[in-house]
Amino acid sequence: MYIEKRILSIKDTQRISIFVSIVLLLLFIVLLFAFWNIQVLKCDYYKTLAIKNIYREIEIKAQRGLIVDRKNNIIAENRLNFSLFLIRKSIKDFEKTIKFINLVTNIDKEKILNRINKYKGYPGSYSIPIKKNLSLDKVIYIKSRFDEFPEFKIAIEPTRLYPYKRIGSHILGYMGEITLKELNREKYRTYNLGENIGKSGIEKQCEEYLRGINGVQIVLKDNLGRIQKVLSEKNPKIGKKIVLTIDWDIQEYIEEIFKDYIGSIGVVDLGTGGIIAIVSKPNFNPESFSGFLGIDEWNELINNPNKPLTNKFIQGLYSPGSVFKIVMALVGLQEKLINTSTVVNCYGSVKIYGRTFHCWNTSGHGPMDIYNALKNSCNVFFYTLGKKLNIDIIAKYARMLGLGSQTNIGLPNEKLGLIPTRSWKLEHLHQKWFPGETISVSIGGGLLNVTPAQVLLMISTVALRGNMPQLHIVKRIEENGKIVSTFKPIFKHVPIKRKIFEILIEGLFRAVNDEGTGRAAKVKGLDICGKTGTQPIISKENPNYERLTKIYRFKAHSWFASFAPRNHPEIAVVVFVEHGGDAGAVAAPIAAKIYKKIFE
Amino acid sequence: MNDYLKYLDKFTFIVIIIISLSGILLIYSVSQSLEQSYYLKQLLWLSISLIAFFIVLRIKTEFVFRSSLALFVILGIILSIQLIAGQIVSGTKSWLKFGFVGVQVSEFIKIPIALCIANILSKIRIIDWFTFCKLMFLLGIPFLLIAVQPDLGTAFILTSFIIISILLKRIKLSIIFVSIMFVIIGSFLSWNYILKPYQKNRIISFFNPEKYSQSSGYQIIQSKIAIGSGGLNGKGYLKGSQSKYKFLPTRHTDFVVSVLGEEFGFIGVSFLFLLFFILFYRQFNFKSKTDREFYFVYLFNFFILFQFLINVSMSIGLFPILGIPLPFVSYGGSSLLSFFIGEAIIFKIKINNYLEI
Structure with a gap:
């Protein structure tokens, strides 16, 4: 049996027990307070953290x-x-x-x-x-x-x-x-x-x-x-x-026949103003942007001199060339400076303000009335008309027909173009307007700048005898098969007599159907009316004219603005070929193919 | 035997059983997300522990004290063998395998240590250098053996014996001064040469858990979120999102209190604390027949208290994460068994008081 001599007295152990019990109590109170602090006082804070953890x-x-x-x-x-x-x-x-x-x-x-x-x-x-x-x-x-x-x-x-x-x-x-x-x-x-x-x-x-x-x-x-x-x-x-409003079959067809050209084509449904096709060449593959475009691919798109990313239809600015003669004829008739019996003799050139202005036909067209002037695109007739006009009046009518302002077709970043006036020149170029400039403008040159879209609007307005359609590209917007909004065709009336439009249209009809400059656009039974425009890059007076015009970038731009049929117009087509050369030979036949495709 | 049961402190015993069962309840909850039936194993271990408890209750206290040194030596040898084997066969853990159950020897050595220290303390009036060396020898060897396993937490807990010894006995002042110097030098050396980076990170992140919220502070923060989000009433049993969706680390062992706090709230935590308070209060307040019995009860109870305090403080970020389980509650058979054996000795000592010998 183990008998121990006790050192601790009963009192000692009791003292220790009491002391330990007090310490124990304090410890537990402190602990409980610590938990109270977290669980009750800061509960909301930790609850949000817990939710953040899992949700x-x-x-x-x-x-x-x-x-x-x-x-x-x-x-x-x-x-x-x-x-x-x-x-x-x-x-x-x-x-x-x-x-x-x-x-x-x-x-x-x-x-x-x-x-x-x-x-x-x-x-x-x-x-x-x-x-x-x-x-x-x-x-x-x-x-x-x-x-x-x-x-x-x-x-x-x-x-x-x-x-x-x-x-x-x-x-x-x-x-x-x-x-x-x-x-x-x-x-x-x-x-x-x-x-x-x-x-x-x-x-x-x-x-x-x-x-x-x-x-x-x-x-x-x-x-x-x-x-x-x-x-x-x-x-x-x-x-x-x-x-x-685009018809993708026609769009595809036009892209195919236009694939080797640089330029733009626009086709509009004259019944509504809805665009049927817009082509701008060169183009690009939009899918290549869906991922991340490679640097090389991007540089090629940006640095290509033919600007594939530019939509030339609404962003390309060009002189309208002879297409502008339609506007000039309208101004002359409306301002009563000419009528159907006015005849001008073309000898291949005419001297105005001491300067010689050439006709494209250097041997001369002979006596020209308004119909034949449009048919043959006679410069001399329009120079003579231009001499009687001041630029501000030309500008007024050009604007009335939609040139020099956005068509609001419904695509971003549309260009304005430029229809110059005297005040515009003074303000922007700080120069007086020279009468000679009006002569250049009267055959679509000079400071004039328009987009193919504006030309399409102009020819459409002529075709519809003064009813200017609102060109548009979005037909309607649908959600879950239900129509959210529909574009209702809008036509704005241009305050010009129908008779004048009929005169213009007769000229445009002859240009295509009566061995005029647009004869290559003739399609049997379609009564196509149109106007060519060959806008030279360099002047005929340039001594190297013959040699330079063989170089691509000095070749003239080719326009063909047209519509069909003559009496109840359904379709208008504008073809623009950059440096295409002779419009009658380049732009007009392309338009013919498009009409054939649409009316087939 | 009838006498033993008659004088057994049944109230405290029931408290311990309730604590253990609440542990199993929590382990069942986390077993869902851990996809292992830890609660069944724990239930098995509780049964083993109860059997062991009643066996130990029958052993004479005198025999227990007498064989304590031998027990200490045996367990020390097993620990050494394990350590050497671990060096040779890498991956050998601090477990002894007995069939399907593994036993963690380091958990058991605290019993012979407490017995031996009680023996020593009962024979002296003041801790002199000689006694101090004996104490250091008793603690130092298992401390090192366990620390290099490495199981720093278990080793660290052993220091509680020194603290309680100093508090219970008078001690020579020179020993205190020298010890403090040793602690300072020792901490410096271990910080620079012994502690592994992850162990250091735990200590660093303790002081600034938010800064290390993605790495070492993660555990502290997630534990606090679990406890804090439990609120007053808790989210309900098996409904703790922190444990269910695995944000709580080692939730069946070290962070079992966090599960309790999350699912049962402040009320649940208070209830468990109350049970522990009753346990400690009852075991500290008793009449002893001999000094060594008195010292053993204090040493062992204080050891449990120390472990309890560290575990709980750890879960709310008041103490660095040491990987120490909550006595009777956390999953771990060896821990549970060793505490039941220790408690059996205490219960036996309390019974002795009523018996005429």
Whole structure:
């Protein structure tokens, strides 16, 4: 038996017990207070953190609205594609990440850095788009390394697809990533960096309709970000459908016959003012913008002297040349300076204000009345008319017919052109107007600058005997098969007597059908009326004229403005060929083919 | 045997059982997300522990004290063998495998240590250098053996024996001064040469968890979120999002209190604390027949208290994360069994008081 000599007295142990009990009580009170502080006082704070841990809102990208032509052919649609995103906050080793992106996407390291830097102002959890249109093998490769690179995210995103590729590229335009500058605009208030917007064409013009409404999925996630439960889902809403007035069969046909030219063609339905085709050459493939365009591809588009990205139909500015004689004839008749019995003798040139002005037919046309002057495009007749006119009156009527102002056809960045007046010249060139300039203007030269669209509007107004149609390209907008809005044809009356238009039309009819300058446009049974325009780049007085006009860039521009049939006009066509040379030989036959195709 | 049961402190015993069962309740909750039936294993271990408890209750206290040194030596040898084996066969953990169950020897050595220290303290009036060396020897060897496993948490807890010894006995001042110097030098050396980066990170992040919220501070923050978001009433049993969606680390062992706080709220936490308070209060207030019995009860109870305080403080960020389980509650058979054996000795000592010997 163990007998111990006790050192501690009963009192000692009791004292210790009491002391320990008090300390114990205090300890537990402190602990409880610490838990009270977290669980009761700061409860809301931690509750939000707990919710932040598990709840995630996932944006589901909406598809962009379709674009279809007047026959419901789909010309812009969407394809689902894999895109690579980077989430900055999850990056472990920045260098490694950049290296990996470079390896997978072949994008320059510097470009990747620039890209990421652009998103500085965005939260670290924002998904920065790095690469679109990822191929399946790359997707698999990246996914296989997710453990190593948790900062990457692959999402399925709708990407724009243009089934007709280059056809109608200037009508459709192209898509591109929104820039920082664009983001600051009121129009793009609801957009975020990394989103795609329409950059030109209908894609830009109808951005607000085409853009869908993104869906949201609220999910519960675990600590590794794996989705455990979908709590709610709001489906994305596809953008509205844009129905164009374009007839894609005709568009395709014209692009085919025009493929070797540089220039522009516009075809309008005179019954409504709806555009049937707009061609601008050279064109581009809008799909190449849907991903990230390669530097070389972009440089080629930007530096090409023929400006493939410019829609020459509304953005190309050219002298109208002899096409302007239609306007001159109208001015002369309306101002009663000429009538149907006025005859001018053409000897190949005429001396006005001490300077000799040449006719294109150097041997002279002989006696010309207004009909034959239009038919033969006689310069001398119009020089003589021009001498009687002042520029401000010419400008007034030119504007009345739609020249020198936007047609508001419904495509972005349309050019104004220029119909000069005396006050304009004084204001912008700080010079007086010289009467000789009026003579140049009277055959469509000088300071005159118009777009093919304006010429199309002018010829349409003539064709409709003074009823100026509102040119347009969007026929209607639909949502879920229901029409949201429809374009109602608008015609504006030009205050000029019908009789005068009939005189002009007779001249234009003869130009095509009576061995005039536009005879190459003649199609049996169609009663096409038209006016050629061969606008020289260099003067005939130039000693090297013969030699230089063989060089492409010194060749004259060719115009042909026309409509058909004569009495109940249905279609107007404007053909413009850059440096095409003789309009009668180049532009007119192209128009003939188009009429044949449309009326066949 | 009937006498034992008659004088057994049934109230405290029931408190311990309730604490253990509440542990199993929490382990069941987290077993769902861990996809392992830890609660069944724990239930099995509780049964083993109860059997062990009643076996130990039958052993004479005198025998327990007498065999304590031998027990200490045996367990020390096993620990050493394990350590050497671990060096040779890499990956060998601090477990001894008995069929399907693994036993963590380091959990058990605290019992012979407490017994030996109680023996020593009962024979002296003041801790002199000689006694101090004996104490350091008793603690130092297991401390090192466990620390290099490396199981710093378990090793660290052993220091509680020194603290309570100093508090219970008078000690030579020179020892205190020298010890403090040793602690300072030791901390400096271990910080620079011994501690692994992750261990250092734990300590650094303790002082600034928000800065390391993605890495080493993650555990502290997630634990605080779990407890804080539980609020007054808790989110309900099995409904804790922090544990269900795996944001809480080691939620079946070190952070079991966080699960309790999240699912049962402040009320649940207070209830468990009340049970622990009763346990400690009852075990500290007793009449002892001998000094060594008195010292053992204090040493062992204080050890449990120390572990309890560190675990709980850790879960709300008041103490660095050391990887120490909550006594009786956290998953871990060895821990549970060792505490039940220790408690059995305490209960036995309390029974002795009523028995005429």
